[in-house]
Amino acid sequence: MSQTHSAPPDGLPPGQRLWAMAAIAVAIALAVMDSSVANVALPAISRDLGAEPSDVILVVNAYQIATIVSLLPFASLGEKVGHERVYTVGLAVFTAASVACALSSSLPSLIAARAIQGFGAAGLMSVNTALIRYIWPQALLGRGVGTNALIVAAASVAGPPVGSAVLAVAHWPWIFAINLPLGLAALALSRFLPRTHRSGRRFDAASALLSAATFGLLTLGLEQFTRGAAWWVVVLFVAGFLGFGLALVRRQAGRPSPLLPVDLLRIPVFALSIATSICSFTAQMLAFVAMPFLFQHALGRSAVESGLLITPWPLVLIVVAPLSGRLADRINPGLLGGVGLALLAGGMALLATLPSAPSAFEIGWRVALCGAGFGLFQSPNNRVLLASAPRERSGGASGMLSTARLLGQTTGAALAGLALSPLLGSKDGASLAMMIGAAVAALAAVVSLSRLAATRRA
Known part of the structure; x- marks a missing residue:
């Protein structure tokens, strides 16, 4: 069993903090990156395993669904047994499942291994951000959250390029095999993670099952909607989501540390931060799905050119995210988030209304504006979300933060699919998707700014 250290009342000493953040960085980068790293390998997997392309997409979906249905149960378990224990076991399972993915010789075995990897x-x-709260002192929490946001943001856009780089020199199983040495390194570093609060309360297995059913049906319903399934199929999934969701909320009412953190959602600043996060990631995913279509179909750019034109977003975000995290320790995060989301909305609207033959510079500075806006928003939003929850409920806050991100991305992909489909009768679906994203980002900016009043009342 890995050694753990007791956390001081207000964060870890600088030396141990560095090693603890190294463990966090490697592990969370692998987990986030693997949600998309396999995308570029799907054609090769289909060919080698003799599977239909429509079936191979389950390699991606199995990972995403397994992740989203188990986030809140694992966050609740972390409050009971310790966040560092859940983190270490999750890392061990992820690493072992990566090896199983690399050794898979059939599509069913690969899908099963990917689902385990998702768990x-x-x-x-x-529990990632819950650990951040124990690693960093309160006065420097924005810096820690900014560093973590930088890692997550970089990993979220690094998946396809890393996958392409591996495929350029090796066969597709190596996309998963490279996780083994990195995972073992993170496991070795996990001994520096702080010992976190244990509630000692009984784990609510029934609520965990209700949560899995609620978010699983929502995710599957959005996926069916994106794929153009019959209306009655989508309605069944939505009805199931509402039914299980209502049962989950009723079960959580009055519990001291509910799995679905309804106690935290009663805190106005926390609830507004969750709503802002969902809207912002919805807008981000709308942009990421729409930009390749906009650049290639509407503007006639090649696939390589499109990739280069999207690059300013992550490059600027890498600079802005840690800076905004530091600013959040001194400036109200609601204000920083509102300004950032307004910049994101403006950038997406400008991309949607590009001239017919724009230069690379005209495209690039608009994309960079989007990245700067998103980077200015993300770290302050995560900081205020964590800080608004009691420290012993850091697990619930952390689980909701990750759930909000995945729900926003799933919703954004569904809306982009709708905008790009013939259903709306639009000849320029990519521009429509960008305008929808701009509207969602503008709404998120208003919600973020409303936290100024909520903070004053608090």
């Missing part, structure tokens, strides 16, 4: 990733994501 391991959920163990990491569910």
Whole structure:
């Protein structure tokens, strides 16, 4: 069993903090990156395993669904047994499942291994930001959250490029095999993670099952909607989501540390931060799905050119995210988030209304504006979300933060699919998707700014 250290009342000493953040960085980067790293390998997997392309997409979906259905249960478990234990076990499961993915010789075995890998990733994501709160002192929490946001943001856009780089020199199983040495390194570093609060309360297995059913049906319903399934199929999934969701909320009412953190959602600043997060990631995913279509279909750019034109977003975000995290320790995060989301909305609207033959510079500065806006928002939002929850409920806050991100991304992908489909009758679906994203980002900016009043009342 890995050694753990007791956390001081207000964060870890600088030396141990560095090593603890190294463990966090490697593990969470692997978990986030693996949600998309396999995308570029799907054609090769289909060919080698003799599977239909429509079936191979389950390699991606199995990971995402397993992750989102288990985030809140693992966050709740972390409050009971310790966040560092859930993190370490999740990392071990993720690493072992990565080896199983690399050794898979059939599509069913690969899908099963990816689902297990997704459960391991959920163990990491569910308590990731809760550990940040124990690693960093309160006065420097924005800096820690900014560093973590930088790692998550970089990993979220690094998946396809890393996958392409591996495929350029090796066969597709190596996309998963490279996780083994990195995972073992993170496991070795996990002994520096702080010992966190244990509630000692009984784990609510029934609520965990209700939570899995609620978010699983929501995710599957959005996926069916995106794929153009019959209306009655989508309605069945939505009805199931509402039914299980209502049962989950009723079961959580009055519990001291509910699995679905309804106690935290009663805190106005926390609830507004969750709503802002969902809207912002919805807008981000709308942009990421729409930009390749906009650049290639509407503007006639090649696939390589499109990739280069999207690059300013992550490059600027890498600079802005840690800076905004530091600013959040001194400036109200609601204000920083509102300004950032307004910049994101403006950038997406400008991309949607590009001239017919724009230069690379005209495209690039608009994309960079989007990245700067998102980077200015993310770290302050995560900081205020964590800080608004009691420290012993850091697990619930962390689980909701990751759930909000995945729900926003799933919703954004569904809306982008709708905008790009013939259903709306639009000849320029990519521009429509960008305008929808701009509207969602503008709404998120208003919600973020409303936290100024909520903070004053608090």
